[in-house]
Amino acid sequence: MGVPAISPVAAATSPATDIAAAAADPSAGSAGFGFYVHVPFCVSRCGYCDFNTYTASELGAGVSRDTYASIVRSEIRSAAAQFTEHSEARPKVETVFFGGGTPTLLSAADLASILAEIDREFGLADGYEATTEANPESVDADYLAELHDGGFTRLSVGMQSTASHVLKVLDREHSPQKALDAVAHAHKAGFEHVSLDLIYGTPGESAADFANSLAAAVDTGVDHVSAYALIVEDGTALARRIRSGRVPQPSDDVAADRYLAAEAALSAAGFSWYEVSNWAKNDTARCRHNLLYWEGGHWWGAGPGAHSHLPGVRWWNHKHPSTYGTALAQGLPVAGHETLTDDDRYLERVLLLTRLASGLPLAELRPDGRAAAERVAAEGLADIEDDRLVLTLRGRLLADAVVRDLTG
Structure with missing residues (x-):
């Protein structure tokens, strides 16, 4: 049930030329404009994860959590310069999404400083949405209060499951209770919109395990739930365990049953699907940033490996934080691009x-x-x-x- 990958097509012109032309296009931002900020840090790597993330020992020289916010703010200024030089006006930013990795390994002040830089350089639109992903063990009541005060409007918490043995298979660090506590802290901090992420079809997960996870998610009072089938990606620790026979291969039939269970439980609780893997309590609870992607809007992706899309062109940054930082010091940190x-x-x-x-x-x-x-x-x-x-x-x-x- 995942989105099929689309193979990049090599571009015949230079990234600088194509990005400049896209920034100068009068339609840039006409279908909505957002910012994606990638924060690549993780305390440890989950067994199923193949995202562009790094533990402290993998970062190399020149990059640290202490300096990262400053580096990303520099890219935001470089992005703004593209629009200043090549177009009449910078588009207002309607949505911002911090993903990872674990964005909340940065201090709340650092995340707020990046959001403030976007506002200074582009301007946040009235009624903007600003979301950050959070691992449950990385936030507490004080952190979330500071995050909310810093301008964030939405929190997306990675719960995955309330079954401890399922979390163990996924190599998640948090306890089931930690995710529930994070939601309670977010509501107390003033977050109106809170989402929980679930993963289903993990080897060893029973129908009752998933039913309990759904019930727990609903009981927290969140207004958004995302539920994704476990996908075993090549090169991950989970793939190696499956290949060696230590863990069974996930079943497509089981995944289909779990999806039907999610639809039944969430619909009964007043949620409605608005995208295949996403349910919301009402229209205002939908993730507007993801809708920007799905409905053909434009965005700038800041951070290592982040992808961007402006009219007719898509590009992506260097993946490793150290390489990204070095490239950014010399201009835009673009690793490759494609004309569509x-x-x-x-x-x-x-x-x-x-x-x-x-x-x-x-x-x-x-x-x-x-x-x-x-x-x-x-x-x-x-x-x-x-x-x-x-x-x-x-x-x-x-x-x-x-x-x-x-x-x-």
């Missing part, structure tokens, strides 16, 4: 909009795609409502296959 073809844009738009409860407008489809949409609907994988294709529950289980049919 019409086919690229078509595939991505169909892929992303199909996963949304608001559906895919049939007008977005090419003629062969419209014929495929009729077949998909006839097979019970989608409904066609007001000239939009909307996945059924069964279709959500087979979303990747539906996208292949529509674009094949």
Whole structure:
């Protein structure tokens, strides 16, 4: 049920030329503009994780948690300079998302200073959304109060499970209670919007384990839940344990059962799905930053390995923090980029909009795609409502296959 990867296409022109042209495009930010800030630090690496993260021993020279906020603020200023030089106005920032890694390994003051830099250089729009991810063991009541006072409006807590043996398989450091405490602290600090992340299908997780995790999530009073099937990525510690036979391979059938359980439990508790893996209590509880991605908006990604998207071009920073810092001292820390073809844009738009409860407008489809949409609907994988294709529950289980049919 994950989003299929799209292979980058090598660009024929230089990153600087294409980024300058994209920043000068009058449509930059017209579909919404956001900032993603990557914080690559982790105390330890979870067994299933293949994200761009580093423990203290892996950082190398020139990078530390103490200096990181200053480095990222420098990239924000470099980003602003692109718009100053090449366009009439910088777009206002509607959403900011701090991901990782564990952003909350930085001090609340450091995170707030990065958010303030974005506001100084670009301006935060009225009613902006600012989210940070947080591991439960990395925050307490005082930290979250300072974070809220620093301008953050939303918290996303990685609970994953309330079963201790499941957390152990995932190599999570926190206890089940820590996640529940983090939510309580966030509400007390004044966060109106709090999300919990769950992972299902972990080897050894029973149906009762997942049901208990769902019930605990609902009982916290959060207004948003994300639930993702465990994906075993090559090169991770979990993949090695599975390959050696110490841990069984996750089951696709079990994952489908868990998804159906999530839909049933969350719907009964007043949540509605708005993207295949995301449920919210109401429209204002939806993650506006992720909707920016899914609906074709633009964003600047700051930090090691972060990706950015402006009209017609996508680029990504150097992955290792040390290399990123060295490159940033000499200009934009771009490791590679791609110019998007019409086919690229078509595939991505169909892929992303199909996963949304608001559906895919049939007008977005090419003629062969419209014929495929009729077949998909006839097979019970989608409904066609007001000239939009909307996945059924069964279709959500087979979303990747539906996208292949529509674009094949």
